[in-house]
Amino acid sequence: MPLITPIILCGGSGTRLWPLSRKSYPKQFVPLVDEESLFQASVKRLSGAHKALNFAAPTVLTASDFRFIVTEQLAAIGIDPGAVLIEPAGRNTAPAILAAALYHFAKNPEAVMLVAPSDQVVPDVSAFHAAIESGLSAVEAGKLVTFGIRPTHAETAYGYLELIAQPEASSATVDLKQFVEKPDAARAAEMVAAGTYLWNAGIFLFKAKDIIAAFTKFAPALNEPVSTAVSAAQVDLGFLRLDPKSWAKAEDISIDYAVMEKTDNLAVVPFDGGWSDLGGWDAVWREAGPDESGVVTFGGATAIECENSLLRSDSENLEIVGIGLRNVMAIAMSDAVLVADMSRAQDVKKAVSVLRTKGAEQAQKFQKDHRPWGWFERLVVGGRFQVKRIHVQPGAALSLQSHFHRSEHWIVVEGTARVTMDDEVHIVSENQSVYIPLGAVHRLENPGKVPMVLIEVQTGSYIGEDDIIRYEDVYSRGQGAKG
Template sequence: MTNIFPVILCGGSGTRLWPLSRKSYPKQFVPLIGETSLLQDCAERLRGPADAPYAKPLVLTNEAFRFVVPEQLAGIGIDPGPVLIEPEGRNTAPAVLAAALYLAKTDPNAVMLVAPSDHVVPDKPAFHQAVAQGVQAIESRGDLVTFGITPDRPETGYGYLKLRHAPDATGTPVPLDRFVEKPDLDSARAMVDEGTYLWNSGIFLFAVKDIIAAFQQHAPDLIAPVTAAVDAAKTDLGFIRLDAESWSAVEDISIDYAVMEKARNLSVVPYAAGWSDVGSWSAVQELSNPDSNGVATTGEVTAIDCNNVLIRSESSAQEVVAMGVENVIAVAMPDAVLVASMDKAQDVKQAVAALKAKGAKQAEELPVDHRPWGWFESLVVGDRFQVKRIHVHPGAALSLQSHHHRSEHWIVVEGTAKVTIGEKESLVSENESVYIPLGEVHRMENPGKVPMVLIEVQTGTYLGEDDIVRYEDIYARN
């Protein structure tokens, strides 16, 4: 039986689904459709069928998300395999090559199933069957396989795959003729009518040795720096950190441009069982089971006499009411609200660019700040004070630290905190408080088996997150 190693690409900033998806916490970590995140859905899908489970997933991500990835996978009972940390984003070609070189050290004949972490593929059995079709093309011909989505409309937001002939109903792989860039509407209509064009899903399947050979032939300049980055990688708290100096010499290029558009041994598995890259709020509306009037709502929403709308409230304390509106997207966050015409769904990233230009922190940062030990959110911010809610996971601990410009009051409201202030350690239970003077070395930990929540009141002349001097940190943050 062929060993299938899922490779999950988990980078990106996700500006098209602002304000819910932001650079600090992009769409793959957000429960856009249902209760689980897109990353969790992807990992669950890549467990494989019951009769042929796949290997543990290899995940490529960046420094900012290295703790979020295993936390989310553990949340659905998946023990991740290797987590490779890219020093900086270099697009999909270097990421895929790094994964292939890493896997080649133990099994060069393994088959890699490469998938973005932020797609929706609802029919898992159909997807597994499509993968099985692709494996046959690899075993019989040594092909590089991609998956093409049968289009149900003329879409200008996707690239296309031109097949050498129309696919049949069996899902048998078809040789690829060429890649086609995102078309205009008239061209998209013509391609859909012709029947030999499929959407490019960005999902790939190939043997490790075959994709390395393809890089050697078509993108040889990537081989040396990526190999050096993998060979000089360091293990850090269970993560595999690719060598930064070698990685800095790697070209920023997609796997399509680097290899796929040049290779001649490509096959396409046709797939018609449902797929979305969730690339806009209009796509979210389609996936959110809208009613007969096209009304899709999430959270505390009341929609009256509306048509073709997506209305979301992302806070249980915030009621959103929409009356008599049509073709509208409205997404309400505690710190930002998006209201847009449905036909502007692909242009949301322009709003993010405008916010960045004016220096608005909402462009890239969420009000909830996720950390390795849990998360915190600012509830009230004044000139010389700030109130936060802090959630610490069971067994987790903040760094041993001090501040130059602020003192802090901690009030435990759930669970029990183990608090270090100077040389003194104490347990602070629910409804108890403690004071940390300015400049005092301190730490909080959660020694329990349930989350610990406290309210922190900061007072001082400067309250920024960069006013932290770390002395010890179990998460090895600088």
């Protein structure tokens, strides 16, 4: 059995799951239906040695803003990644997959790669592994393999794969007739009834040499910029940052459009197990398992005499209560609330677009902002002051920095802080505080083995996150964001 290298695609903004998923912290990093995030579940599903499969360490492709979230979440589930490739800008799936293929081809042209999005739910892992195993013989024959999900309902949020004929139960792979774009409701119902259509899962299995040959034949314009971006990549704190100038020249295009819809070398493995890409709140409702009234609640949510509804609160101090609701989804966070008819789940992205046009920060950012060392959350913001809760991971440290326009008061409420201020170092314990004057060169560290939490009160003429001068930073960041 060949060693299979998982290629985990970890980009995207997840606008259809707003307000829980936003550009600064998209859905793959959020625990949507389980305690683990979708990204963590995806990696665990494709890790280690199993009964019939042997997986190498995963290769992750992600954006620079997410690189520390990726490593933090992998560490939390005890998985060491292989390469983590940083995409300088979003260029869709084709350049990302080609970059991963070129990277592994240089090490082993025969490398078998399993490409999977990081935001899908596959409850029956054993069945999924069996599907992977059934596609390996086609891969050994030089085929490109994709996985199609047998539909359980008429879904308009997915693209489809039309087969030449209905697959036989004993067949490992089937022949593809064509790719089909996302249909309307009537057409989706017709396709499900026909029995010759599968959902397009966007999961692929092939050898590095074979997918590179396909790119050379069908999308040759991608080869030069992506190849240069890989060969000129720079190692950055253990990450491999693709060359931004070369990467910018690569076309923004999906793997389906670039290669898969053009090749005659594609085999399809039908998958009958459960699957969802959680592409809308209706999918989250369905995957969570509604009760006998069709109701799903998460967090601080209470449903009274409701039917076929989803109520969710992800705010520590906000309880959402629904009375007599029918076919409603209501998702509450500390800074935004979504209320919509369940049938309009695919229109949630319109709300994000409208909010962006209005300039609303909630369209893309959270009050909680994740950093390499932990996170901070805005509690109160005024004209000349701001109050934050700052959470620093054990052993982590913020940069050595100073500010032009603000001073800061720090009160430790959990753990112990090591505070450097100019030439002095202080240990600040729970219920103790320290004042950082305007212009003082300072650093905050957590020397302990448990998280350290403090309340920060900023005061000054300007409290923007870009009021910062960095002198030293273990995370090699420039001027700008907090910490």
